[in-house]
Amino acid sequence: MRSIINKIKNMFKxxxxxxxxxxxxxxxxxxxxxxxxxNVKYIKAVFDRCSDLVVREFKIPAREPIxxxxxxxxxxVDKNLTAANILRSLQFNPSFINDKNINKSNAFNIVKDQLxxxxxxTTAGDMDTLVQKVxxxxxxxxxxxxxxxxxxxxxxxxxxxxxxxxTEPLVRGPRxxxxxxxxxxxxxxxxxxxxxxxxxELLKIGTISQTDVAVLYIDGIANDKLVNEVKERLGRIEIDxxxxxxxxxxxxxxxPYTIFPQVSSSERPDRMCACLLEGRVGILVDNTxxxxxxPATFPQFLQSPEDYYNRSxxxxxxxxxxxxTMHIALLxxxxxxxxxxxxxxMLPTPLLISIAGQREGVPFPAFLEAVMMExxxxxxxxxxxxxxxxxxxxxxxxxxxxxxxAAVSAGLVSSAMVMVVSLTAIASFTIPTxxxxxxxxxxxxxxxxxxxxxxxxxxMVGLMAILIHVCTLRSFGVPYISPFAPFSFSDxxxxxxxxxxxxxxxxxxxxxxxxAKRQKLxxxxxxxxxxxxxxxxxxxx
Amino acid sequence: MLEKGKVSSxxxxxxxxxxxxxxxxxxxxxxITAKAAGRDGWICILxxxxxxxxxxSLVIMKLWQRFPDKTIIEYSQTIAGPFGKLIGAAYxxxxxxxxxxxxxxxxxxxxxxxxxxxxxxAFIVILLxxxxxxxxxxxxxxxxxNEFIFPLFALSVAGVxxxxxxxxxxxxxxxxxxxxxxxxxxxxxxxxxxxxxIIVVSMLLPYVENPDKASxxxxxxxxxxxxxxxxxxxxxxxxxxxxxxYLTFPFFELARCINIGRFIERVEALILVMWxxxxxxxxxxxxxIASLGMGQLFGLSDYRPVVLPIGLMLGVWSLELFxxxxxxxxxxxxxxxFYSFIFELGIPLVLLIMxxxxxxxxxxxxx
Numbered sequence: 021m022r023s024i025i026n027k028i029k030n031m032f033k034x035x036x037x038x039x040x041x042x043x044x045x046x047x048x049x050x051x052x053x054x055x056x057x058x059n060v061k062y063i064k065a066v067f068d069r070c071s072d073l074v075v076r077e078f079k080i081p082a083r084e085p086i087x088x089x090x091x092x093x094x095x096x097v098d099k100n101l102t103a104a105n106i107l108r109s110l111q112f113n114p115s116f117i118n119d120k121n122i123n124k125s126n127a128f129n130i131v132k133d134q135l136x137x138x139x140x141x142t143t144a145g146d147m148d149t150l151v152q153k154v155x156x157x158x159x160x161x162x163x164x165x166x167x168x169x170x171x172x173x174x175x176x177x178x179x180x181x182x183x184x185x186x187t188e189p190l191v192r193g194p195r196x197x198x199x200x201x202x203x204x205x206x207x208x209x210x211x212x213x214x215x216x217x218x219x220x221e222l223l224k225i226g227t228i229s230q231t232d233v234a235v236l237y238i239d240g241i242a243n244d245k246l247v248n249e250v251k252e253r254l255g256r257i258e259i260d261x262x263x264x265x266x267x268x269x270x271x272x273x274x275x276p277y278t279i280f281p282q283v284s285s286s287e288r289p290d291r292m293c294a295c296l297l298e299g300r301v302g303i304l305v306d307n308t309x310x311x312x313x314x315p316a317t318f319p320q321f322l323q324s325p326e327d328y329y330n331r332s333x334x335x336x337x338x339x340x341x342x343x344x345t346m347h348i349a350l351l352x353x354x355x356x357x358x359x360x361x362x363x364x365x366m367l368p369t370p371l372l373i374s375i376a377g378q379r380e381g382v383p384f385p386a387f388l389e390a391v392m393m394e395x396x397x398x399x400x401x402x403x404x405x406x407x408x409x410x411x412x413x414x415x416x417x418x419x420x421x422x423x424x425x426a427a428v429s430a431g432l433v434s435s436a437m438v439m440v441v442s443l444t445a446i447a448s449f450t451i452p453t454x455x456x457x458x459x460x461x462x463x464x465x466x467x468x469x470x471x472x473x474x475x476x477x478x479x480m481v482g483l484m485a486i487l488i489h490v491c492t493l494r495s496f497g498v499p500y501i502s503p504f505a506p507f508s509f510s511d512x513x514x515x516x517x518x519x520x521x522x523x524x525x526x527x528x529x530x531x532x533x534x535x536a537k538r539q540k541l542x543x544x545x546x547x548x549x550x551x552x553x554x555x556x557x558x559x560x561x
Numbered sequence: 562m563l564e565k566g567k568v569s570s571x572x573x574x575x576x577x578x579x580x581x582x583x584x585x586x587x588x589x590x591x592x593i594t595a596k597a598a599g600r601d602g603w604i605c606i607l608x609x610x611x612x613x614x615x616x617x618s619l620v621i622m623k624l625w626q627r628f629p630d631k632t633i634i635e636y637s638q639t640i641a642g643p644f645g646k647l648i649g650a651a652y653x654x655x656x657x658x659x660x661x662x663x664x665x666x667x668x669x670x671x672x673x674x675x676x677x678x679x680x681x682x683a684f685i686v687i688l689l690x691x692x693x694x695x696x697x698x699x700x701x702x703x704x705x706x707n708e709f710i711f712p713l714f715a716l717s718v719a720g721v722x723x724x725x726x727x728x729x730x731x732x733x734x735x736x737x738x739x740x741x742x743x744x745x746x747x748x749x750x751x752x753x754x755x756x757x758x759i760i761v762v763s764m765l766l767p768y769v770e771n772p773d774k775a776s777x778x779x780x781x782x783x784x785x786x787x788x789x790x791x792x793x794x795x796x797x798x799x800x801x802x803x804x805x806x807y808l809t810f811p812f813f814e815l816a817r818c819i820n821i822g823r824f825i826e827r828v829e830a831l832i833l834v835m836w837x838x839x840x841x842x843x844x845x846x847x848x849x850i851a852s853l854g855m856g857q858l859f860g861l862s863d864y865r866p867v868v869l870p871i872g873l874m875l876g877v878w879s880l881e882l883f884x885x886x887x888x889x890x891x892x893x894x895x896x897x898x899f900y901s902f903i904f905e906l907g908i909p910l911v912l913l914i915m916x917x918x919x920x921x922x923x924x925x926x927x928x
Contacts, residue, residue: 362676366827474679474687476830477671480837481687484706488691491705492698505708506572 124165321456584839757905
C-alpha cells in the first residue's frame with residue numbers, strides 16, 4: 021500500500037505543470053487496467069483516508085450484468101445531475117436490458133455515446149488523469165472490461181455570488197467583480213468580449229494544489245512573444261501550492277528586488293477587459309478574485325477604470341489630482357522636515373513665526389516628530405484594516421485622539437505636523453491601486469531620512485535615485501515608465517490627461533501590439549449635416 | 562560591443578547633449594561672459610558659441626560617417642595606429658577631469674547657496690554614488706532618465722524666464738557692441754568651450770538606433786542650447802545688469818530676485834531641482850563615457866569593473882582640484898577653454914584630416 025502511495029506521490033512530483041511537457045514522458049503513466057476490481061482497489065488506495073471520496077459500485081443491467089463504478093468527490097459535483105443523468109440512465113434503461121448484443125466489450129461505447137445525458141463527456145486512459153479529474157470535481161465512470169474511463173463534467177463548486185468589488189469601488193461603472201471561482205471569472209470576461217479571438221489557455225500550477233490558472237489574451241492584438249513569455253514564466257514555476265495570485269506575481273515579475281509593483285492586479289472584469297483590448301495579457305487564478313495583468317507600467321497604478329467611463333475633462337481632472345497627490349504622499353513630510361531644518365528662509369516670515377511658536381513646546385526635532393507621527397498613522401491604518409467592523413470604529417476614535425488635538429495639547433507634536441500627517445494620509449488614499457500606494461508609503465520613510473540629512477538637496481537626490489531605479493525596471497520587457505521615457509506622443513493621449521475616446525485611434529505602442537489600430541480616424545461626431553430635414557421633422561411633429 | 566543597449570537618436574543625441582551642456586553652463590555662463598564682454602555676453606554665446614558648436618558637431622559627424630560603429634576611442638586607433646591609444650587615453654583622462662570639475666562646481670554651488678555648514682565631500686560622494694549607479698545601469702537607463710527630466714528641466718528654465726519678466730529691464734542690454742568686437746571675441750572662449758562639450762556624442766553615436774536622424778538632431782541640439790543659454794544671459798543682464806560679472810552663479814541670483822505679488826517668491830528651489838537633476842545626468846554621462854572608453858581602450862569584455870576605480874579617482878580629483886569656488890570659476894574662464902579646445906575640435910579635426918588623406922574608414926554616407 022505504502023509503495024503505491026509513494027509511487028503516486030512521485031508521479032505527482034513528476035507530472036509537470038504544462039500539458040505538453042507532460043506528454044513527453046508517456047512511459048511514466050500508469051494505465052487503467054481492464055479489470056475493474058483492480059482499478060477500484062488502486063483508486064481506493066490512492067484516496068486512502070480521504071473521507072470525501074465517494075465510490076459507487078453498481079451493475080449495469082444487461083443479460084450479463086456489467087460491473088461499473090462511479091467516483092467523485094463529495095461536495096464538488098452536482099448530486100442531482102449525477103443521480104439523474106448518470107446513475108439513472110445506466111441503471112433504469114429497458115432498451116439496454118433487452119438488447120442482447122451488449123456485452124463487456126462494447127458497453128463502453130454505448131454508455132458513452134447513447135446513455136449518458138451529460139453535456140461534456142471525455143475519456144481518459146491513465147490513472148494519473150483519472151485521479152486529477154476526480155479531484156477537480158468530475159464524475160469518473162469505470163466499466164469492467166474496458167481500459168478507459170468516462171469522465172462526465174458535473175462539477176458544481178460552492179461559490180460566492182458575483183458581488184461589487186470591495187477594494188475597487190467605482191461611482192460610475194459596472195458593479196460586478198471577480199469571485200473565487202475561475203469558471204465564473206472567465207465567464208465575466210467572455211461576456212464582455214464576445215469574440216473567438218479572446219483566447220484563454222488553462223494551465224495547472226502547484227505540484228500539490230494543482231491550481232487552475234488561465235492566461236487570457238486577444239489573438240491578433242497581444243504580442244505573440246509576450247504571450248509566450250508569460251506562459252513560459254508560468255510554466256517554470258514549481259511550487260507546491262498556489263493559494264492566491266500573489267504567489268504567481270512574485271514568480272513572474274522581472275525584477276524581484278524593487279519596491280515598485282511590476283504586475284498590476286485587479287478584481288474588476290472591466291479593467292481586465294480594457295487591458296486585454298490594449299494588448300496586455302491577463303492571468304486568472306482559481307480560488308481568488310484578484311487577477312493579474314501584465315505588462316504593467318507605472319502610470320497604470322495611478323489610473324482607475326472610472327477614468328475611461330467619465331467624460332474626458334473630468335477624467336483628466338481626477339488624474340491630475342491623483343498625480344499631484346501622489347507627489348504629496350511621497351514628499352510632503354520630507355519637504356516639511358527639509359524646510360524646517362535647513363531652509364527656514366523659504367517660508368514667508370509670518371508663517372515661519374507661527375510654526376516656530378507652535379513648535380516651542382515640542383521637545384523633538386522636526387524629523388523625529390514627523391517619523392513618529394507617520395509611524396503612528398501607519399499603525400492606525402494597519403490596525404483598522406483587519407479589524408471586524410464594530411471594533412474598527414473604536415480604532416478611528418482612538419486614532420483621532422492620537423493624530424489630533426490631543427497629541428498637540430499633550431505637547432508631543434505641533435499642530436502643523438498633525439496637518440502634514442493628515443494631508444499625507446489623505447493624499448495616499450487617493451492612489452487607486454493598493455500596490456501603487458504601498459510603494460509610495462514605503463518610499464516616504466527613506467525620503468524623510470534624506471531630507472533630515474541634506475534638506476531639499478537630499479530630497480532631490482532621493483528623487484533622482486528613484487528615477488534611475490525606475491528607468492532600469494521593465495515589466496515583461498516594457499520600460500516601466502513608458503510613455504514618459506521612452507517618450508511617445510501618441511501614448512500621452514491616455515496618461516495624465518485622458519483625451520476623448522474618439523481621439524484614441526491607436527493602442528498603446530510600447531507593448532509592441534500586433535494590431536495598433538483601435539478605431540478609424542475622425543470618429544468625431546458633430547451636429548447632423550442635413551439640418552433642414554431634422555427641423556422639418558420637428559415642425560411636422 | 563561593450564554596450565548592448567540601443568537608444569533612439571532623440572534620446573541619445575538631441576536630449577542628452579542638451580542636458581550635458583546646459584545643466585552647468587546655464588548657471589555660470591552669464592558671469593563668465595559678462596567678465597569679458599559686459600552686457601554683450603549674449604552675443605558671444607549666440608553667435609560664436611553656436612558656430613563653434615556646429616563646427617564641432619560637423620567634424621564629429623564626418624568622422625562618424627566613416628566609422629559608423631566605432632567610438633572616438635576606437636577609430637582614433639584605426640586612424641592613428643599605436644599613437645591612437647595615446648589619444649584614447651588622453652580623452653579618457655579629459656572626460657574624467659571635466660567630470661571632476663563638474664562635480665566640484667556642483668558641490669561648491671550647493672555649499673555656497675543652500676547648505677553652508679555641510680562639508681563639501683558629502684555632496685561629492687552622494688553625486689558620485691548616483692552617477693556610478695547610473696553608469697552601471699548603462700546608456701539606456703541614463704537616456705531614459707534624461708528623457709524623463711528633460712521637460713522638468715525645460716519647464717524650470719522657462720518658468721524662471723517668464724517669472725523674471727516683471728523684474729527685467731531690457732534697456733540694460735543696450736547699447737550693443739559699444740566697445741567694438743574685441744571684448745566679444747575674448748568673451749567667447751568660455752562659451753565655446755562649453756558648447757564643445759557636445760563632443761560626448763562621439764562616444765554615443767554607434768549606439769543610436771536610427772542613425773539617419775542623428776545629424777539633424779545634433780544640429781537641433783546645438784541650436785536649442787544656443788537659444789536657452791542666450792536667453793539666460795540676456796535675462797540675467799536685464800535683471801541684474803552690470804553686477805552680473807561679480808556674481809558666481811548669476812542665474813541663481815536671478816531666480817532669487819523673482820517676487821510676484823508676494824506669493825511667488827523664492828523660486829530658487831526650482832533652480833536646485835533643475836541643477837541636481839541636470840548635473841546628475843551630466844556626471845553620469847561623463848562617467849559612463851569614461852568607463853566605456855576605458856573598457857574599449859583596454860579591450861575589456863565589460864566596462865562595469867572600471868566604474869569603481871574611476872569613481873574613486875573622480876572623488877579625489879574633484880576634492881583636490883581647486884581651493885575654492887572663486888579659483889574654479891577663474892580656471893573655467895581662463896584655462897579651460899584652451900585646454901578643452903584641443904579635445905573638442907583640435908584632435909577630431911586632425912583625425913578627420915588624417916582619415917580623409919589616408920582614405921581610412923568607410924565611404925561617407927550621404928545625408
